[in-house]
Amino acid sequence: MHGRIxxxxxxxxxxxxxxxxxxxxxxxxxxxxxxKCGLSKCITRYLVAMAVSDLLVTIIGVILNRINGxxxxxxxxxxxxxxxxxxxxxxxARDSSVWITIAFTFxxxxxxxxxxxxxxxxxxxxxxxxxxxxxxLFCLKNIPWCFAFRPSYIVNGIxxxxxxxxxxxTSQIWIAFDLTxxxxxxxxxxxxxxxxxxxxxxxxxxxxxxRWKLRANCSGETNHDPEWENRRNxxxxxxxxxxxxxxxxxxxxxxxxxxxxxxxxxxxxxNSPLYIAQEVAFLLQLLSCCTNTCIYAVTQRKFRxxxxxxxxxxxxxxxKLFTS
Numbered sequence: 001m002h003g004r005i006x007x008x009x010x011x012x013x014x015x016x017x018x019x020x021x022x023x024x025x026x027x028x029x030x031x032x033x034x035x036k037c038g039l040s041k042c043i044t045r046y047l048v049a050m051a052v053s054d055l056l057v058t059i060i061g062v063i064l065n066r067i068n069g070x071x072x073x074x075x076x077x078x079x080x081x082x083x084x085x086x087x088x089x090x091x092x093a094r095d096s097s098v099w100i101t102i103a104f105t106f107x108x109x110x111x112x113x114x115x116x117x118x119x120x121x122x123x124x125x126x127x128x129x130x131x132x133x134x135x136x137l138f139c140l141k142n143i144p145w146c147f148a149f150r151p152s153y154i155v156n157g158i159x160x161x162x163x164x165x166x167x168x169x170t171s172q173i174w175i176a177f178d179l180t181x182x183x184x185x186x187x188x189x190x191x192x193x194x195x196x197x198x199x200x201x202x203x204x205x206x207x208x209x210x211r212w213k214l215r216a217n218c219s220g221e222t223n224h225d226p227e228w229e230n231r232r233n234x235x236x237x238x239x240x241x242x243x244x245x246x247x248x249x250x251x252x253x254x255x256x257x258x259x260x261x262x263x264x265x266x267x268x269x270x271n272s273p274l275y276i277a278q279e280v281a282f283l284l285q286l287l288s289c290c291t292n293t294c295i296y297a298v299t300q301r302k303f304r305x306x307x308x309x310x311x312x313x314x315x316x317x318x319x320k321l322f323t324s
Contacts, residue, residue, distance in 0.1 A: 014066045021058035021290035028293040031306045038302040045127040046104035053097035054289035060090045080151040080159035095138040108238040113203040240295045248288035252281040
């Protein structure tokens with residue numbers, strides 16, 4: 001009974017996640033690509049790239065993997081070559097999403113803390129180069145996944161489903177690859193984002209105190225600072241996106257660390273606390289690909305305006321369509 005309740009909860013959660021995640025990321029891509037949100041072209045490039053990678057994770061990870069597995073476990077998508085391709089594309093999209101978020105965080109760190117490097121690094125051209133480099137590198141890094149699976153069984157000459165090959169658990173090369181994949185995808189990313197935000201936050205606090213003292217000594221005013229107001233939106237956006245990533249990826253990191261310390265390779269049964277913890281961690285991981293649009297809407301006034309304009313246009317178009 002307990003396992004059925006857990007299964008029902010996930011069966012409800014994933015369709016909701018897919019129904020929200022796809023339109024949310026498509027909306028973010030359309031609005032940000034118009035370039036009318038008051039953000040620099042450099043920031044816009046990173047945010048659009050993050051939305052595209054999040055959209056791919058939602059489509060592949062939520063719809064084609066989780067929802068398809070829950071409701072259509074015998075579909076053609078479980079033919080072994082397609083199953084392998086889905087796994088490869090999901091890992092590429094997931095890694096790209098994570099490391100584009102890190103690239104965005106580093107870009108904001110340079111913008112705020114490294115004034116000399118800012119002019120050369122924080123440009124639209126450099127952002128495009130970084131994004132393409134990240135995508136190419138993680139396509140190459142995840143190629144081994146194409147060779148990590150074997151069919152569960154073969155029917156009429158057609159191989160079905162994907163099981164990890166036995167060597168994946170015994171070969172030192174595969175064990176090293178699995179550890180590297182997990183570390184790069186979660187632990188290293190988590191630590192880098194946390195470190196960059198800590199350094200950025202420290203710099204902002206120190207710089208703000210110095211600036212407020214100088215303004216107070218020069219003019220006796222401390223309440224209004226135009227330069228701080230100009231940088232405020234960028235700082236709020238940075239900490240909101242990074243903070244969301246940290247909170248939603250933390251359960252996965254905790255489960256991973258626990259499994260390494262306790263020497264658990266997998267959970268035992270759908271009723272085990274470890275299995276439930278793993279599934280909740282995966283769900284929160286996928287949820288992190290749906291939150292950025294909400295963050296833009298909450299923190300960016302011009303994004304909200306563009307969103308309202310889009311809703312008005314869609315409503316008028318719908319009214320004309322049904323009245324004509």
